[in-house]
Amino acid sequence: MGLLAIGTPLEWPEAKLQADHVRAWGIEQLLSIWRRNKGKARDALLWGDEIEYLVVCYDDENRKVRLSLRQAEILEALASDEKLLEQGGGVPDINAEELKNGDVAPAPIFHPEFGRFMLEATPRKPWGIGFKDLLDVEPNMKLRRKIAKEHMAATECPITLTTFPRLGRNDSTKPSYPNSGPKLRSQFLPDEIANPHIRFPTLAANIRSRRGRKVEVNVPIFHDEKTAKPWKDPTVNYDLHNWPEDDDVRNGAAKDDFIHMDAMAFGMGSCCLQITFQAKNIDEGRKMYDQLSPLGPIMLALTAATPIYKGFLADTDVRWNQISRAVDDRTAEELGEKPLKNDRWRIPKSRYASNSTYISKDPRLRQEYFDPDLVIDEEIKQKLMDGGMDNLLATHFAHIFIRDPIVVFAEDLKELDLLKSDHFENLQSTNWQHMRFKPPPSGTDDIGWRVEFRPMEIQITDFENAAFSIFMVLITRAILSFDLNFYVPIPRVTENMETAHRRDAVLNERFWFRKDPFPRKATGRSELGSRPASRPASRPPTPPLGPVEDEYELMSVDEVINGQRPGQGSGEFPGLIPLVENYLNSMNVDVETRCELAQYLDLIRKRADGRLWSGAKWMRDFVSKHAEYEKDSAVGDGIQYDLVKAAEQIARNEGRDGLGNEMLGRH
Amino acid sequence: MKLLLSTSNIINTSPSTFGRPTTKSSSELTTSLLSNFKSLRSSSNSSYKEWTNYDSQTDTLYIPTPEEPSPGLSEERSQYDITVKLFYLPGVDPKERCTHTKEAIDCVLKELGVDNIDLLIVSFPNIVFDAEDESSDDSDEEGDDQQKEDTTSPATDSPSSSPLNPNNHNTSTNTNRPEPLTSMLRTWSTLETLHSTSAVTKLGLSEFGSSRLSKFLNHPSLKTRPSINQINVRDCCVVPKPLIVYAKQQGIELLTHSDCTDILPRGTLRELLGGVGVLEDGKGGGGLRGDVVPKWVVKYTAVVRDRGIVEAKGYFGGAELVGC
Incomplete structure (x- = not known):
């Protein structure tokens, strides 16, 4: 996440008054970007991964672990490391000055994130598709972790858990701050939990204001043997009277059998594994966007690693919906709780949600795949189409632009600069769908149209993170080489996203997925120019399309990843791993690389068929076997301490010492 | 008579030939040959002459008739890595390989519309x-x-x-x-x-x-x-x-x-050509008579190097029809 320029952010509702203004300029900028770049082509696949860390601080004497809020100091230390800078690394937002030659062994780059306890690291330069590049990914991830650790205090450590298990409980941060600050107004978290850059507290505060109450993040509790039924979140304080929003819980925000959370940091403080691909051109980008979209829920379930919230075992395995709710700025009218009076639409999804439409010019994209109830701003769509944009892409952006900008800087409203993209990005970057379609950034010629794949959960080890990153890269290559077709109706993808949340969804749930991913042997070769005398006049005609419902069926993650066996559903789907293997068989891959890739694919194969455990399953198991666990769903300080320590040890030893080997299978 | 078999580009037109976990080249070759032949026959009892082409000058039967112009590649030659693997088949006199090599390479160069290849791998029987x-x-x-x-x-x-x-x-x-x-x-x-x-x-x-x-x-x-x-x-x-x-x-x-x-065994080829009516199948379908002897197989791939995308992949096979 890059930091935008500092300025004077408008508070709500002043920002709301500028919404049309920002949208109008955003659309002008988008059209300008689109006109400049629609023909832009880049020859090479480039891709990048982002690893996000929690920074924890151990208190070994008391067997406690807290979140370290020293993000700024750590970034400062990274930014002033001469050696790192010489190698082209560092912290770009702090070290704005020119970085030296990028050609030496590239050091990674570190970025701040929403949570003040978070750190993000990316490779200095994007990866290519050269197989040697693929082998560099894991060592580079390990290097990032090492460098990050070296710039922390001795008691601190970067950890790749999606969430801090007891975030929101007393004495969870170092230093400690009082809860219930003016920005978040959370009864569980201090304002200081968020990155102090004015953008972040404003984002949180304006989401809360727009919504008219605090965000409501409720996660179902996992009922263990001794968990009360109904279970009432014992940490909720119903007697707080600091802010009007303290009424929320008295008005029923906390519900029986749900863990209750009330601030953006509970969601945006999660760590994810995101991959961005550069497409050859806009059309290829649109195709990748569409084809990767149905894979989102599958990859979410497969990477599940989030079984604990606020010190309790949850009945869900992934972070997604919690983030979604933590930034849900919809008003009661938009949510459908009140009749529409001031707002324009009822909106079925949060700003952070699964994709809502398809955008490719693919002739295989059938009308039936679209959501008939997609909410769009018709005026904006018309403006985009008047500007020359096609219907599909205009629809996509007219959907994104139904939202209000949340953070508006007064300084930016004075003059419209069509060479910049700030107003467009204001909306674009606060629409967190599971894919993001990214136009080339302004001010640089090197970067083309990109697609970001966002649903995966961060994994404890860099071995796993490399495996999932590289798997996604190989999948995109197989999609483009074989011209694969994963289309299912977009509402089915949304449904799958919900399914992916259930406990052990990776093993027990079934997802809507397309049976036959192969292109139809449509026209085959072109008839033009073929010798008429020796060719039948017409080839067998392409059979007509059947009903959309016949194209897909429910499959387990195992079927999607490893392929259907006879008797499993239609038995048609070949499996993503076999498709990738087949792709690799068509490439010249050296022995060493193939061996390395085989280990990655093996991890994914076994995660899908259950031979290896998801992170979520392993953590549940760890908690349930812990001596201090009382079978009441509560994850106490001691358990958390051991769990975080274990995560650190697993990141180091990758199961070779036995710990965590159920996830990793490395002897 | 020489027989020249082609799968055409199979990278995205022959669903049945890839993606299955156990796919090996032999079955990939034979399934995609079959699927290519079948896709060109207007009906199951139509004569092979409709979709094959006999060149009397070289006494060669092209199965199927080659595309004209050949498909070629969509981007500049320099963007591609073209790999060709030539399988010399068992039971064929090594003295013939000089000719076979030339035939095989020519097929690929023509199909891809290029005048050289980056890597030629040979497989000895x-x-x-x-x-x-x-x-x-x-x-x-x-x-x-x-x-x-x-x-x-x-x-x-x-x-x-x-x-x-x-x-x-x-x-x-x-x-x-x-x-x-x-x-x-x-x-x-x-x-x-x-x-x-x-x-x-x-x-x-x-x-x-x-x-x-x-x-x-x-x-x-x-x-x-x-x-x-x-x-x-x-x-x-x-x-x-x-x-x-x-x-x-x-x-x-x-x-x-x-x-x-053993990428193209004699019996497999015989069966395959019999099944599509090129060879007499004993049911009076009007196919050619004689023994078919596979001589060589060539597999080619054209990969857009910097994007890792396989654009073209296919096989040609050379065989001899003897005793007809």
Whole structure:
């Protein structure tokens, strides 16, 4: 996440008054970007991964672990490391000055994130598709972790858990701050939990204001043997009277059998594994966007690693919906709780949600795949189409632009600069769908149209993170080489996203997925120019399309990843791993690389068929076997301490010492 | 009569031929040939003459009729890595290989609309790479300790000591044993010619264990060294260390593949052509009579290098119809 320029952010509702203004300029900028770049082509696949860390601080004497809020100091230390800078690394937002030659062994780059306890690291330069590049990914991830650790205090450590298990409980941060600050107004978290850059507290505060109450993040509790039924979140304080929003819980925000959370940091403080691909051109980008979209829920379930919230075992395995709710700025009218009076639409999804439409010019994209109830701003769509944009892409952006900008800087409203993209990005970057379609950034010629794949959960080890990153890269290559077709109706993808949340969804749930991913042997070769005398006049005609419902069926993650066996559903789907293997068989891959890739694919194969455990399953198991666990769903300080320590040890030893080997299978 | 078979580009037009976990090249080849033929027949009892083309000048039957103009590639030549693997089939006299090589390469060049290829890998019949044989084979010559990091180079080994390499035994046809090295080297000189005319940039071998490889590299008649040795490994993590070390020393890259050696057995081809009415199938379908003898198979791939995208992939096969 890059930091935008500092300025004077408008508070709500002043920002709301500028919404049309920002949208109008955003659309002008988008059209300008689109006109400049629609023909832009880049020859090479480039891709990048982002690893996000929690920074924890151990208190070994008391067997406690807290979140370290020293993000700024750590970034400062990274930014002033001469050696790192010489190698082209560092912290770009702090070290704005020119970085030296990028050609030496590239050091990674570190970025701040929403949570003040978070750190993000990316490779200095994007990866290519050269197989040697693929082998560099894991060592580079390990290097990032090492460098990050070296710039922390001795008691601190970067950890790749999606969430801090007891975030929101007393004495969870170092230093400690009082809860219930003016920005978040959370009864569980201090304002200081968020990155102090004015953008972040404003984002949180304006989401809360727009919504008219605090965000409501409720996660179902996992009922263990001794968990009360109904279970009432014992940490909720119903007697707080600091802010009007303290009424929320008295008005029923906390519900029986749900863990209750009330601030953006509970969601945006999660760590994810995101991959961005550069497409050859806009059309290829649109195709990748569409084809990767149905894979989102599958990859979410497969990477599940989030079984604990606020010190309790949850009945869900992934972070997604919690983030979604933590930034849900919809008003009661938009949510459908009140009749529409001031707002324009009822909106079925949060700003952070699964994709809502398809955008490719693919002739295989059938009308039936679209959501008939997609909410769009018709005026904006018309403006985009008047500007020359096609219907599909205009629809996509007219959907994104139904939202209000949340953070508006007064300084930016004075003059419209069509060479910049700030107003467009204001909306674009606060629409967190599971894919993001990214136009080339302004001010640089090197970067083309990109697609970001966002649903995966961060994994404890860099071995796993490399495996999932590289798997996604190989999948995109197989999609483009074989011209694969994963289309299912977009509402089915949304449904799958919900399914992916259930406990052990990776093993027990079934997802809507397309049976036959192969292109139809449509026209085959072109008839033009073929010798008429020796060719039948017409080839067998392409059979007509059947009903959309016949194209897909429910499959387990195992079927999607490893392929259907006879008797499993239609038995048609070949499996993503076999498709990738087949792709690799068509490439010249050296022995060493193939061996390395085989280990990655093996991890994914076994995660899908259950031979290896998801992170979520392993953590549940760890908690349930812990001596201090009382079978009441509560994850106490001691358990958390051991769990975080274990995560650190697993990141180091990758199961070779036995710990965590159920996830990793490395002897 | 010569028969020239083609799958056309199978990368995204033949769903039935890829994606299955057990797909090996032989079934990939035969399924995609079949699927290509079937897609061109207007009905199951139509004459093969409708979709094949006989060139009387060369006495060659093209199955199916080649596309005109040939499909070619969508981007500039420099964007691609074009790899061609030529399978010399068992039971064919090595003396014919010079002609076969030329025929095969010409097919690919024409299909892709290019005038050279980046890598030509050859597969000699009856060589099967087996990691375990390889290590026991090598252990005689290189010391028994396979774990040893600094395995000595087998470069000085005498060529006659390997039981797997019957150099002095001339077997050109009809045996399951690999042919002598001298025969392979004679074939290799054909490839060296292609290399010297720049039709091929790099040459490669397949299935060579370290012992055979060292003999090959040290043979006095070798002029152009191979850059690649392609091996079939079920689980590539068991590639014998001596081979890895030796290949590295020699600057030869070890690549993986999943093709099988006997890629187009006679009976399979006979059945395939009978099934689509090219050969007389005994039911009076009007097909050709005679025995079909597969001579060579060539597999090609064109990969957009910097994007890792396979744009074209396919096979050609050459066969002879005898006794008709």
